[in-house]
Amino acid sequence: MSAPQAAAFPCPGCGAPLTVRAPGRSEAVACEFCGSVADAQDPAHKLLSRYTSAMTFTPLIGLGTRGVLRGEKWECIGFMRRAVRYYGVDYAWGEYLLHNPLKGFRWLTESDGHWMFYETLTEPPGKAPP
Numbered sequence: 001m002s003a004p005q006a007a008a009f010p011c012p013g014c015g016a017p018l019t020v021r022a023p024g025r026s027e028a029v030a031c032e033f034c035g036s037v038a039d040a041q042d043p044a045h046k047l048l049s050r051y052t053s054a055m056t057f058t059p060l061i062g063l064g065t066r067g068v069l070r071g072e073k074w075e076c077i078g079f080m081r082r083a084v085r086y087y088g089v090d091y092a093w094g095e096y097l098l099h100n101p102l103k104g105f106r107w108l109t110e111s112d113g114h115w116m117f118y119e120t121l122t123e124p125p126g127k128a129p130p
Contacts, residue, residue, distance in 0.1 A: 006019050006020065006021050006023070007019070007020045007023040007040075008020075009038075009045050011031040011033070011034060011036055011038065012036060012038050012045055012046065012047040013031055013034040013035070013036030013038075013047060013050055014031060014033055014034040014036065016031055016032075016033045016034070018031055018038060018045075019063070019064075020040045021063065021064070021075070021077035021078070021099070022077050022078075022099060023040070024041075026040040026041075026078075027039075027040055027041060028040050028048055030051075034050070035050050035051030035052070035053075036049075036050045036051075037049045037050065037051070057081050057094070059079045059081075059094060059096070060094065060110060061076045061079070061096050061108070062076065063076055063077065063078070063079060064076065064077075069098070069108070069117060070117065072100055072103055073100060074098040074099065074100050074106065074108075075098065075099050075100070076096050076097070076098055076108075077097055077098070077099045078096070078097030079094065079095070079096055079097070080094070080095045080097075081093075081094055081095075082094075082095060091111070092111075093109055093110060093111035093112075094109065094110045094111075095107055095108075095109050096108040096109070096110070104119075105119075105120075106118065106119050107119070107120065
């Protein structure tokens with residue numbers, strides 16, 4: 001599998017190396033060291049925002065990791081840690097953005113050891129036949 005073309009530049013917040021793993025498709029890239037978020041489409045990579053609290057969760061799949069899932073080769077090019085509070089209970093999960101040059105993008109989500117592999121819809125689903 002050929003990797004998506006990657007672009008690297010220094011973080012505008014701390015100077016650490018940042019890698020955009022899907023140039024032209026990525027809107028922003030976050031720095032794991034200082035929490036800065038840089039504009040991935042701006043040639044100057046201007047600072048968009050900065051998180052004040054450090055990330056305390058280490059992803060189970062590192063960015064750039066390649067593997068086979070359902071017979072296809074994928075590369076992990078993005079990660080988000082998400083959470084919601086529902087009736088006073090916190091629920092958290094991780095979302096990994098995967099890329100395959102022929103298949104496109106898919107999401108691999110993990111929550112409490114349970115994994116889901118899915119593709120986002122481009123249009124709302126239609127009505128089911130009667």
